[in-house]
Amino acid sequence: MGDSAKSENPQVQAQLDRLAKLSQGEDRLGLERIDALLERLGRPQDRLPPVFHVAGTNGKGSTCAFLRAILEASGKTVHAFTSPHLVRYNERIRVAGSLIADEELAALLTRVLDASDGIEPSFFEVTTAAALLAFAETPADACVLEVGLGGRLDATNVVTSPLVCGIAQLGLDHTKWLGETLADIAGEKAGIAKAGVPLVTQRYAAPAAQQVQQKAEAAGAPWIGRGALWDARVIRDHIRYRDRAGGLKLPMPGLPGAFQADNAALAVAMLRFQDKIKIGKEAIAAGIRSARWPARLHQLAPGPLADLLPRTAEAWVDGGHNPNAARRVSNHIRATFPGDLPLALVFASLKTKEPRAMLRPFKGLAAAVITLPITDHDAFSQAELLELAREMGFNAVAADSLEAAFRLVRSPSRVLVFGSLYLAGQVLSANGEIPD
Known part of the structure; x- marks a missing residue:
């Protein structure tokens, strides 16, 4: 089972039920269906405000959050399309x-589904079409589009003239669709490159960088790679950013994790290498401080789920779901959290992911692993993950629900729920923390 959604609003739910009958939510790449659907809807992709198009394996959602926060801090109104949602389907379309x-x-989904007869679009394609309709029909100063899967064949790639494109960090994920190597994945992500449109990227290893360069050159896109035309580094308590226009001393992000400085810097570079929307230094600094992106090293507030833990315990959730994300989160914990509380890792994984590679960075760090399933998704069972964790040498137990997992923590601990954005969404929902 792939993407799905439920809504407490009966009109929205009626359309989601129609969508569920049409599409089982499986990942289906290709632009033929979305092109045909949008043609019937009057090509809304041609009537958008200036578009910031962002791809990547890790960090693309946070990059989008920084872009939106900086633009809004400068007084701009911003549309944003991101995925997946954590709790409410509405989160995808801002x-x-x-x-x-x-x-x-409800009205937009009705229009899209009414126009889809004979096309059979996927869940993501219908959602993309609804978002593009909304964005085309409501005035705004800018539009931030997050790629769903890959880039070249992703439904968001119907936008032919974005203002600027960006690629965040690369990692091995979705290899069934994107290829087995970082170079393969880089080539697919760089498929968002467009003629004359700056393609701003992070720094990559040589094989991946060569793929990005080749795709950019083939498309006629100026490649603005980190380390050449722009760069950034953390110096003590700030980010030192530089590019052709000079240097900036920027604050550290409000989002936790040292790696968020990289995502913020990419957003800054994307803004600085376009010339249509003017952004001042003050707005850049304010946006970096104010950006929020739930379920990324997110500490749970008191609530129905967190309150199941001992009073001396902390609860954190991160939606990371690949080995690169696991390394970044585990490195953050080692570098940042004091050693006063043992780490209890509450872990689940979809069957399309690599649970062994996600668990490996927590060796020597997690005092206990609690495995559980992911409700309503094609995930490994808690028993399968339990066997794997024990085989890897972890002290592991299994639980059949989040609530049961939290009740198993009976001593002062730092609890981290990790392994899936779907799981992270269930954590926020269970704790009453609904993203707005």
């Missing part, structure tokens, strides 16, 4: 700064 209202969402 219209002029606000999550789309149920009434508007």
Whole structure:
């Protein structure tokens, strides 16, 4: 089972039920269906505000959050399309700064599904079409689009003239669709390159960088790679950024994790290498401080789920779901958290992921691993993950639900829920923390 959604609004749910019958939510790449669907809808992709198009394996969502926060700090109104949602389907579509209202969402889904006869679009394609319709029909100063899967054949790649494109960090994920090597994946991500449009990227190892360069040259896109035309580094308590226009001393992000400085810097570079929207230094600094992106090293507030832990315990959740994300999160814990509390890792994984590679960075760090399934998704069972964790040498137990997993923690601990954005969404929902 792939993407799916439920809504408390009956009109939205009626359209989601139609969508569920049409599409089982499986990942299906290719632009033929979305092109045909948008043609019937009047090609809304041609009537968008200036578009910032962001791909990547890790960090693309955070990069989008920094872009939106900086643009809004400069007084701009911003549309944003991101995925997946954590708790509410509406989270995917932010219209002029606000999550789309149920009434508007129901009407847009109705229009898209009514136009889809004979096309059989996927869940993501229908969602993309609804977002593009909303963005084309509501004025805004800018539009931030996050790639769903890959880039070259992703439904968001119907936008032919973005203002600037960006690629965040690369890692091995979705290898069934994108290829087995970082170079393969880099080539697919760089498929968002467009003629004359700056392609701003992080720094990559040589084989991946060569692929990005080749794709950019083939498309006629100026490649703005980190380390050549721009760069950034953390110096004590700030980010030192530089490019052709000079240097900036920027604050550290409000989002936790040293790696968020890289995502913030990419957003800054994307803004600095376009010339249509003017952004001042003050807005850049304010946006970096204010950006929020839930379920990324997110400490749970008191709530129904967190309150199941001992009073001396902390609860954290991160939606990372690949080996690169696991290394970044584990490195952050080692570098940042004091050693006063043992780490209890509450872990789950979809069957399309690599649980062994995700667990490996927590060796020597997690005092205990609690395995569990992911409700309503094609995930490994808690028993399968338990066997794997014990085979790897972890002190592991299994639970059949989040609540059961939290009840197993009976001593002062630092609990981290990790392994899936779907799982992270269930954590936020269970704890009453609904993204807005």
